Amino acid sequence: MTTVRAAPSPWREPVVLLAAPAVLYLVVFYALPLLWLLAKSFIGPAGLTLGPYIDFFADPFDWRVIANTLGIAVQVTLVCLAIGYPASFALARAGAVLQIAMLVSIILPLSIGVVVKAFAWQIVLRRDGVISQILVAIGVWDEPQRLLFTEAGLVLGAANIFLPFMILPIYSLVKLIDPRLAEAGATLGAAPLYRFLRIVLPLTLPGVVSGVAFVFSMSVSMYVIPSLLIGDRFQTLSTLTGRSFLFMRNEQLGSTTAVILLVLAVSVVIGSGWLARRLGGRA
Numbered sequence: 419m420t421t422v423r424a425a426p427s428p429w430r431e432p433v434v435l436l437a438a439p440a441v442l443y444l445v446v447f448y449a450l451p452l453l454w455l456l457a458k459s460f461i462g463p464a465g466l467t468l469g470p471y472i473d474f475f476a477d478p479f480d481w482r483v484i485a486n487t488l489g490i491a492v493q494v495t496l497v498c499l500a501i502g503y504p505a506s507f508a509l510a511r512a513g514a515v516l517q518i519a520m521l522v523s524i525i526l527p528l529s530i531g532v533v534v535k536a537f538a539w540q541i542v543l544r545r546d547g548v549i550s551q552i553l554v555a556i557g558v559w560d561e562p563q564r565l566l567f568t569e570a571g572l573v574l575g576a577a578n579i580f581l582p583f584m585i586l587p588i589y590s591l592v593k594l595i596d597p598r599l600a601e602a603g604a605t606l607g608a609a610p611l612y613r614f615l616r617i618v619l620p621l622t623l624p625g626v627v628s629g630v631a632f633v634f635s636m637s638v639s640m641y642v643i644p645s646l647l648i649g650d651r652f653q654t655l656s657t658l659t660g661r662s663f664l665f666m667r668n669e670q671l672g673s674t675t676a677v678i679l680l681v682l683a684v685s686v687v688i689g690s691g692w693l694a695r696r697l698g699g700r701a
Contacts (some may be wrong), residue, residue, distance in 0.1 A: 459677045474674050476559055484655065535578070543574070546563075658671075
């Protein structure tokens with residue numbers, strides 16, 4: 419008689435213990451603060467209530483804040499995609515020496531703090547900054563203009579900071595594509611645009627989705643960059659959260675905006691992960 423043994427539980431494996439410090443760290447310093455924020459947003463003077471959310475969504479100003487948050491995140495993501503997609507192909511197809519130089523130029527800025535880069539962009543975006551001088555020199559502007567404390571300046575500064583997170587996921591897939599696939603399509607009479615749309619683009623879509631998820635989730639929750647490049651007159655959910663906790667001392671409003679921001683960011687990550695798996699399976 420054959421005895422059927424139950425499959426051993428993965429939690430009994432000794433190697434699982436290696437993840438215990440990381441799990442404990444995330445629970446204490448990430449999960450518990452999030453639970454506190456969630457509970458704080460539902461607790462009022464009379465106990466549990468949906469009043470903070472009802473009041474938030476009933477205020478037209480708060481809807482404008484949500485529109486500002488999503489609008490800036492979409493613009494930054496589109497700029498990063500427009501620049502990062504061709505840059506990833508250039509990086510993948512470059513020679514060894516040039517590829518190393520490009521990778522260093524993309525990865526090295528990640529070692530610089532966001533605050534430092536935001537202050538640097540304050541100098542670049544001034545009326546006498548580099549961008550203003552270039553636009554005057556090529557005839558776009560008749561006289562120098564200030565981009566600092568404008569939405570265009572915020573998009574430029576944020577896109578520069580988040581661009582590596584768009585390039586690297588796409589590059590990781592582009593380097594796996596055999597260049598002979600496009601050549602084979604050309605020998606069969608396929609036009610360049612048709613080859614791109616039917617061969618190259620579908621193979622790179624999982625990387626595009628991952629890059630878009632990275633950039634969008636960081637753009638929708640950025641706090642330091644809007645604070646330094648556009649100021650308090652342009653409110654987003656993250657700046658409103660910080661203002662509620664630091665200046666208004668309104669923990670319930672800050673918790674409510676933080677939960678709404680978290681839901682937006684998590685929804686994008688989960689949706690992009692599902693889409694990336696679907697596209698990866700088709701590829």
